[in-house]
Amino acid sequence: MTAPKTVNLKTLSQALGLSQTTVSRALNGFPEVSEKTRARVVEAAKRLNYRPSPSAASLATGKSRLIGHVVSLSEHIMINPHFADFIAGAGEVYAQSGYDILLRLAPLSEQERIYVNLAQDQRVDGVVVHGPLTGDSRIGILNGLGLPFVVHGRCDDVGEDYSWMDVNNRRAFHRATRFLIELGHRRIALVNGLEAMNFAHRRRQGYDLALEEAGIAPDPALLFSADMVEPYGYNATREMMALADPPTAIVVASVLPAIGITRALADLGLRPGEDVSIITFDDCLSFLQAGYRGGARDIPYFTSMRSSIRDAGKRVAQMLLERIDNPSASPEHELWEADFVIGQTTAPPRQG
Amino acid sequence: MTAPKTVNLKTLSQALGLSQTTVSRALNGFPEVSEKTRARVVEAAKRLNYRPSPSAASLATGKSRLIGHVVSLSEHIMINPHFADFIAGAGEVYAQSGYDILLRLAPLSEQERIYVNLAQDQRVDGVVVHGPLTGDSRIGILNGLGLPFVVHGRCDDVGEDYSWMDVNNRRAFHRATRFLIELGHRRIALVNGLEAMNFAHRRRQGYDLALEEAGIAPDPALLFSADMVEPYGYNATREMMALADPPTAIVVASVLPAIGITRALADLGLRPGEDVSIITFDDCLSFLQAGYRGGARDIPYFTSMRSSIRDAGKRVAQMLLERIDNPSASPEHELWEADFVIGQTTAPPRQG
DNA sequence: GAAAAAATCCAAAGCGCTTTGGAGAGGCAA
């Protein structure tokens, strides 16, 4: 069928009667080649099915056209399902610009070393930092390496500037908690993510602030912090509902544990909204999306703070590609506000 | 701090007073270098923090130490959450062998072209084929390219041999359906995955066979085929339960729609197990795992056919690495049987 | 002790691309 012999720059330039230099320049859009020649080269390249070798180009330029995503395996979650949607968004952007994702799994403790190696090896042109902690040491390392990077989220207490894209978690949780307070709730639980993670830390701040403004003392028995999986929501709820003074409302960090909460309530014969109000942060996870809804109707099931993690992935990818194109530009920051969507899981607390 | 100047083979060999050849051979474990010299070289390499350049090595050997995973974005699911767990398993194996994942997002229609390009570019050393269809044309292409690959699942009606790793979906669904029949159920619904996918096709065959053996005519009103997301299970259930003759049992292809089923039943005031039996295929998704369970107890919630998709990822990765090491070996096949685990969602049908 | 065999090591030729530092060819003014 097609030519079995691989055509490289040398072959192509010989076929055209031009030098490799000219062909290379023509293909890469350099100005010192006439449009007529360029057209001829481009046509021949297409006709002969010429594709430049990535490793040769990489060796010559130092650019790999690979974006590093190094993700850690947490205790319960192998790969975070939130991450899957994030990468889907990012991957779309990369694909459009001819980049690929280099995915590496590694425990958090090895990530700094990995960044150093990736940079030294010139294996990737940039990296996305996932799951930033408060005062994350990876930022300092990356700044020192000069490897372009963008953080998904933020790290407080890092004494350096860096590019990040984040959702206003503090405000979202402040608003959600205040909403519940205004409905009349006083016993409000927080089923949070791991508070070592900055996003969860900030969510906690928002929750705390709303309680404080209302003069409600936080109750440690209503505070949870763990990996955001389904059984976590279930177990936390079973535990809380067994208290002498159970909560009348729950703010939860992800739809995954929120599902666990509804399952626990169902076991107890309780109905979300009517018996216990629930507000969840909704990352618009695709496999729950397009309606974890109340039926044919378009009313969402959960009352939620909503922000698409997939869109976040897109945006972070764009920011990173811009940084790669222009590494000396000063860091950029982007903060998104979450939507607040009222669904069927919130109501004033039961009387009595 | 550390040496700012990058140390390459040339530098290293000069520092040692050896030729690049010897150093290269020492580092790569060739026999023609004495153990004494090798030890000396290895020590110096470590001390000087020498790391061979991947792109240079790749250019010289034609090996990239990258494994291609090209995944498609389906209609509802951006990236399949089942895929996330699969890649977690595979990634662990790759990491141990010094491989990385090259992840590319692309619609199914472009995948053949992408495989051709990846092979021609020598960008990857092998690929994993995801989501095989019945009679999938990707197999023929890949065999023709000589690019090592392993299929996760199987493609029937492909007139060629190839390596695959699959779960015995037909037998699992046959067994589950027969189990329900033996409990006394006659109205058994199938909430299947997309039946264009081979795994779903086989699941359907198992279901059909069990019905046929029991002399039950399949009812199209009880057959569903779609992307395995939560709302799918919800909607299918709402639809079926509104029938004049609703099902008393449901066999479902994933825990995700199974959760939707339980939500729909809860809306209708029905209890899984007691009112409607449910058997689901359980891929042991990590974010539901470690117990989508019935409480503190260790009795699983769903009665299920269980097979860890993460373990499948590990196994597929191993098989692929073996194929890469030994490309001329004849294709390997591996078929796993799913466990059948009895939980709380199955019981004989209600009387009357 | 010499020849043969084995053990070490090396120089240099790629792998396929980019890029530096010109060179040749026209066009224009003087």
Place this chain on the structure above:
DNA sequence: TTGCCTCTCCAAAGCGCTTTGGATTTTTTC
């Protein structure tokens, strides 16, 4: 015509590694 641009294009030097085809030294064998 000569001199000086501007336009096009090119030869060759890397990028850092692997590997071929010896060369040199050491060990073994008779």
